[in-house]
Amino acid sequence: MMKDIDAVKNIRLFLFDMDGTLYIGNRLFDFTKELLEKIRESGSRYLFMTNNSSKSVDDYVKKLKGLGINAVRDDFITSSQATALYLKENRPNDRLYVCGTESLKEELRGEGFIITESIEDTDCIVMGFDTELTFKKLEDLCKILLSKKVGYIATNPDLVCPTEYGSVPDCGSVCEMIYNATKMRPIVIGKPQPEMPLIAMKKYGVDKAETAVIGDRIYTDIKSGIAAGALSILVMSGECDRQTLDNSDIKPDLVIDSAKEILDILKS
Numbered sequence: 001m002m003k004d005i006d007a008v009k010n011i012r013l014f015l016f017d018m019d020g021t022l023y024i025g026n027r028l029f030d031f032t033k034e035l036l037e038k039i040r041e042s043g044s045r046y047l048f049m050t051n052n053s054s055k056s057v058d059d060y061v062k063k064l065k066g067l068g069i070n071a072v073r074d075d076f077i078t079s080s081q082a083t084a085l086y087l088k089e090n091r092p093n094d095r096l097y098v099c100g101t102e103s104l105k106e107e108l109r110g111e112g113f114i115i116t117e118s119i120e121d122t123d124c125i126v127m128g129f130d131t132e133l134t135f136k137k138l139e140d141l142c143k144i145l146l147s148k149k150v151g152y153i154a155t156n157p158d159l160v161c162p163t164e165y166g167s168v169p170d171c172g173s174v175c176e177m178i179y180n181a182t183k184m185r186p187i188v189i190g191k192p193q194p195e196m197p198l199i200a201m202k203k204y205g206v207d208k209a210e211t212a213v214i215g216d217r218i219y220t221d222i223k224s225g226i227a228a229g230a231l232s233i234l235v236m237s238g239e240c241d242r243q244t245l246d247n248s249d250i251k252p253d254l255v256i257d258s259a260k261e262i263l264d265i266l267k268s
Contacts, residue, residue, distance in 0.1 A: 002254045007231055008265045013206040014039055015077075015197055016044040018060075019216030020238015021259060022048075028067040029237065031260040036069065038266045045237050046075070047200050049213070051156035052218055053128035053171065056103040072165055072229040077200050079155040079190030080104055084125065085199075086112040086189050089239035095121050096235065097144060099137045099174070099263050100155070102129030119144050124151030127178075127186055129161060129171045139155070146183040171241035179197045191215075192223030197230055215261060216240050222252045235259055 016022055022032045039046045048071070055063065057076045066070040082166065087094065088111065095114045108126065116122055120245050122144050131135070144150055154175055160167035168171050179185055188194065201211055208229035213222020216238025225232035234240060234252040237259070245255065256262070 008262050011042045011212045012210040014051040015086035015213045017221045018048050018050050020162040020216035021235050031263050032219050035263040048076045049196050051079045051158050052132045053155035054101045054229050056107045059103050077196050080107050082196050083155045083189045091124050096124050096126050097122040098126045100130045101132050104128045127154040145184045152186040154186035154188045156190045192218035194227035197228035218248045218250050223250050
């Protein structure tokens with residue numbers, strides 16, 4: 001049963017998706033700054049929780065500052081960070097072939113991993129949202145997966161990333177291309193898995209009943225929130241449309257036009 005918007009009043013930790021939720025591309029929604037300020041004023045906390053692995057945390061800090069949002073590294077939890085944590089726990093000594101941006105490679109290097117472009121030296125593939133994708137990378141991935149047994153990790157399953165003009169293919173779409181060629185699928189780390197919300201709850205000592213996951217994708221944001229036991233809030237300001245919502249078996253606790261409705265409740 002869908003909950004009432006007043007459930008927001010019990011939330012102490014707001015975990016916001018960014019693209020499609022707080023901004024689109026390089027356009028900040030007009031309510032975003034006031035919403036974040038109101039959450040802090042109320043004594044609650046927010047984090048930016050994103051599956052987009054094309055940017056490092058430092059890149060996101062710069063991006064948000066460029067949009068007028070004062071952000072620091074501790075304000076973020078990303079699929080890149082969750083991927084690094086998974087690798088440290090499960091494949092700590094692997095040499096990584098990264099189908100991702102230079103920012104993702106630098107983030108993984110910063111966590112102590114060796115990045116390689118050698119097919120022979122690869123122990124594990126890391127697939128991210130690669131805005132620097134080339135055919136050579138796709139060919140290398142196929143050669144690796146078809147010739148040897150390696151780890152295969154994807155930072156996120158998102159099929160598209162929203163922009164000011166529509167959508168572009170994201171990590172999940174490239175994974176589908178690779179599956180069509182190799183019949184291999186990766187272990188997926190980011191949303192819809194519950195790890196990122198659970199990491200955030202543990203870090204700040206907040207119960208799941210006092211945590212909300214807010215985003216524009218049913219199959220990642222909302223599914224992750226449900227899996228973590230948090231309040232799941234779908235915003236209709238990004239990827240999701242009414243037909244997708246109606247046809248989905250995944251049902252959010254709340255559906256709102258935009259995160260402005262959260263601001264309105266906090267102001268009331």
